Amino acid sequence: MSFESQISNFYEKLVADEFDRRQESLQLSEDQQIDIACVALNQLPSRYYRFSVDMAFYLEAADxxxxxxxxxxxxxxxxxxxxxHKSRVAE
Known part of the structure; x- marks a missing residue:
């Protein structure tokens, strides 16, 4: 098992949660949704963890x-x- 399957970026979960809250009102294609997630994640730092309990236990409420x-x-x-911006996805 590679280490890639054992770590996660907490911001990916937060972006997915935020996007889920807004998704119905946005009415975007699947490509646009993926583009939005990528652009949003590129604006944020990485916050990697191995076990979700690590984030729940060690992350301060203010943080x-x-x-x-x-x-x-x-x-x-x-x-x-x-x-x-126009998508560059091949049709």
């Missing part, structure tokens, strides 16, 4: 709120970016 705020801002930026 979590700051992370959520950063994610909302990154997703806002990503939505506008994707809406205003």
């Amino acid at each position: 979590y709120r700051e992370m959520e705020k950063a994610v909302k801002e990154a997703v806002d930026y990503a939505i506008e970016f994707v809406k205003t």
Whole structure:
């Protein structure tokens, strides 16, 4: 088993959660959704963990709120970016 399957970036989960909250109102294609996730994640630092309990136990509430705020801002930026830039996905 490779180490890649044993670690995760906490921001990926936060971006997915934020996107799920907004998805119905956005009405975007699957390609646009993936582009938004990638653009948002590229605006954020990495926060890797091995076990989810590590994040739940060691992450301070104030740090979590700051992370959520950063994610909302990154997703806002990503939505506008994707809406205003043409996709380069081959048809």
